[in-house]
Each structure stands twice: as structure tokens, then as C-alpha cells.
Amino acid sequence: MRIIITGFGAVGQNLAKILKDENERFVHSYGFKPSIVAVSDSRGYCIDENGLDLNTLLKTKEGHGTVARYPGKGEKDAGTNSIINEVDAEVLVEATPTNFRDGEPGLSNIKTALASGKHVVTTNKGPLALAMPALLELAQHKDLRFRFSGTVGAGTPFLDLAKKCLPGDSITGVWGILNGTTNYILTRMEEGSVSLKKALSEAQTKGYAESDPSSDIEGLDTAAKVVIIANWVLKRRVSIKDLEIVGVDNVSPEWLRKARANGKKVKLIGRLDEYRASVKPEEIPFADPVCVPGILNALSYSTLHSGQVTLIGPGAGGEQTASAVIRDLVDIRGEYVA
Numbered sequence: 643m644r645i646i647i648t649g650f651g652a653v654g655q656n657l658a659k660i661l662k663d664e665n666e667r668f669v670h671s672y673g674f675k676p677s678i679v680a681v682s683d684s685r686g687y688c689i690d691e692n693g694l695d696l697n698t699l700l701k702t703k704e705g706h707g708t709v710a711r712y713p714g715k716g717e718k719d720a721g722t723n724s725i726i727n728e729v730d731a732e733v734l735v736e737a738t739p740t741n742f743r744d745g746e747p748g749l750s751n752i753k754t755a756l757a758s759g760k761h762v763v764t765t766n767k768g769p770l771a772l773a774m775p776a777l778l779e780l781a782q783h784k785d786l787r788f789r790f791s792g793t794v795g796a797g798t799p800f801l802d803l804a805k806k807c808l809p810g811d812s813i814t815g816v817w818g819i820l821n822g823t824t825n826y827i828l829t830r831m832e833e834g835s836v837s838l839k840k841a842l843s844e845a846q847t848k849g850y851a852e853s854d855p856s857s858d859i860e861g862l863d864t865a866a867k868v869v870i871i872a873n874w875v876l877k878r879r880v881s882i883k884d885l886e887i888v889g890v891d892n893v894s895p896e897w898l899r900k901a902r903a904n905g906k907k908v909k910l911i912g913r914l915d916e917y918r919a920s921v922k923p924e925e926i927p928f929a930d931p932v933c934v935p936g937i938l939n940a941l942s943y944s945t946l947h948s949g950q951v952t953l954i955g956p957g958a959g960g961e962q963t964a965s966a967v968i969r970d971l972v973d974i975r976g977e978y979v980a
């Protein structure tokens with residue numbers, strides 16, 4: 643399978659590292675033979691139609707801060723559109739940073755790839771939050787696969803649980819914690835009497851927060867994930883503008899203390915049911931499986947026959963998200979042998 647990667651930050655680099663280190667396992671277990679033929683970052687690109695050497699790629703990025711310095715095959719300041727259009731590949735892995743204002747550059751990268759006949763795997767929530775119904779329609783029209791499991795839960799397969807394991811049931815509602823940064827902040831504020839600012843800076847140091855952390859704090863990151871679940875799992879064609887969104891900036895230590903005295907914790911909850919699509923701080927009983935601490939995410943599906951089905955796991959991190967990209971690539975390979 644020939645792959646182009648746009649965006650070579652933590653996710654892209656971890657992806658290259660896992661593909662390099664575990665190559666034999668992918669071939670042996672899935673017959674999956676990935677070849678990365680082009681990579682772009684914010685400063686340039688490199689291309690080798692015979693497959694880039696992943697050791698050289700990773701060392702170049704580490705040593706020079708850009709893939710444009712890949713020996714003999716790199717260029718500075720290229721437009722990614724021409725690479726996506728012109729390089730012969732089956733799949734685009736879109737891993738540029740999330741931007742909730744206009745979705746760029748990810749939105750154009752995804753549209754260009756689909757228009758030029760390439761499947762797309764993305765970890766970028768911006769284009770999905772703003773234009774998911776249109777992108778799903780475009781992929782369907784072109785008979786191409788569009789996958790994004792790393793956008794919700796990183797390595798924890800919240801989307802796949804619903805899509806692959808519950809077809810015999812009917813999902814009537816979804817709610818849970820979908821943002822590790824704010825869960826970490828609320829947990830630290832409650833248990834360590836730490837200020838929101840200090841807890842956020844700890845989360846940033848650990849690499850959980852978005853490049854613009856206001857997206858975490860104001861609830862936009864959770865809202866993007868609610869939009870993705872709504873469209874993909876519940877087939878509700880909503881965008882971020884359709885949601886009620888309240889962040890955690892006004893959660894006070896007093897509220898946290900009062901909730902605790904009543905056997906509850908305040909959590910930033912994304913919620914979807916027949917009537918609501920919302921993100922806001924809610925009081926959750928200690929005993930509810932969704933009431934998890936630290937950076938954990940937890941999502942409950944309310945089902946017609948099986949009751950409340952919950953999955954818990956880490957929801958952020960470059961390595962975890964890279965594993966979700968591979969899950970999607972293997973999935974696509976299962977349908978389109980390349």
C-alpha cells in the first residue's frame with residue numbers, strides 16, 4: 643500500500659516508527675505492506691516513488707526539524723496539493739494540526755485526495771467538525787474509504803466498538819468523557835487543589851493538549867468528537883455549529899467540593915441522544931463507569947438490548963493515535979488489496 647503523509651508531528655513520526663519497527667508483524671498478520679512514498683511538513687516535503695527509507699526519514703526530521711532535508715529527495719516550501727495530486731499512492735494519511743476556524747490545511751488536503759482517487763485516513767478533527775457530512779458524501783460518491791478512528795479516543799477504539807461490535811443492537815444514546823486534557827485538569831483541581839492554569843500547563847508538558855489549548859478548555863475538542871460520533875455511528879448529519887457547547891473555564895473549586903460531598907464528580911461530558919447534542923460540565927456519580935480520573939477517556943453507549951456498554955482508555959498521545967491510523971490502514975487494506 644502506497645501512502646502519502648501530510649503533517650509530520652508526533653502522530654506522523656510515531657506512525658513511521660511503528661511501521662519501521664513492526665513491519666514483519668504487519669506483513670505476517672495482515673498481508674499489509676506499507677510504503678511511504680511522500681511526506682510533507684510545514685517547511686517542505688520529500689518524495690521517493692520507490693518508498694522512502696524510514697530510518698533516514700526519522701533521522702532527517704529529528705536532526706533538521708523538517709523532512710525537506712531528506713538527502714537528495716527533499717524540497718522546501720512546496721504546496722501539498724500538487725504532491726497529493728501527482729504522487730502515485732493509494733492512501734493519504736492527513737495528520738496536520740487541527741484548526742477549528744476553517745479546517746485548513748487539512749480540509750483541502752482531504753478534498754484533494756478524495757478528488758484524485760485516494761482513500762483518506764485522518765487524525766485531524768478540524769475538517770470533520772466543520773464539514774463531515776460533505777466529506778462523507780464525497781468519499782461515498784467516489785467509492786473511496788474515509789477513516790478517522792484516531793480522532794476519537796486516539797488508540798482506544800470508541801468508534802470501532804460501535805461500528806463493528808454492536809450491529810445486532812441499536813444505539814439510542816452516547817455520553818462520556820472525550821477530552822484527556824480537561825479530565826486531567828478537573829481531576830487535579832479536585833484532588834490536588836491545583837489551579838486550572840497550573841493543571842493545564844502540566845497537561846501541555848505531558849503532550850495531551852491541543853496546539854491551541856483553548857479548544858480543550860472551551861469544549862471545542864470534545865464537541866468535534868461528538869460531531870464525529872453523531873455522523874459516523876448515529877448517522878446524524880450535524881456539524882459543530884449545531885451543538886450546545888460549554889467549556890470548563892467556569893468550573894469552580896466550590897462546585898467540585900459540593901459535588902464530592904454528594905458522591906459525584908464534575909466532568910466535561912459530551913452527550914448525544916434523540917433530543918440533545920451537547921458538551922458541558924455535568925455532575926456524574928462516583929459509581930458510574932464513565933466517572934474515570936486523570937487523562938482517561940470513557941464512553942458509554944446506551945443500547946436497546948445490552949444496556950449501558952462502556953469503553954475506557956487513554957484518549958490522547960502521538961503513539962496511541964498512530965496505532966489508530968494503522969488500524970484504519972489495515973481496515974482499508976482488507977477491502978482494497980493494494
Ligand code: HSE
Pocket residue numbers: 793795796820821822823824850851852858863957958959
Ligand atoms: N487535546 C486532546 C485531549 C487530544 O486532551 O483529549 C486528543 O484528541
